[in-house]
Amino acid sequence: MNTAISSLGTSTSAASRVAQLGFAALLGIFIVGFAGFSQMDVVHNAAHDYRHSMAFPCH
Structure with missing residues (x-):
């Protein structure tokens, strides 16, 4: 049995x-x-x- 169901209606296992x-x-x-x-x-x-364009510090 599948443990989760996605929003598209398809089932996805935990693995x-x-x-x-x-x-x-x-x-x-x-x-x-x-x-x-x-x-x-x-x-x-x-x-x-x-990184700079996304305002992410890199220094």
Whole structure:
């Protein structure tokens, strides 16, 4: 039996939600790690400019 029902009327299991959350967390860590510690100036500067445009402190 499914443990949750989404607003679209489809059912989602708890294991599926955990998998989705885990994938989203890994994707976020990869993006932050890649952009934040990239040796390519273009990638690093783009991430830096984006943080400033969203009023997120980065220094």
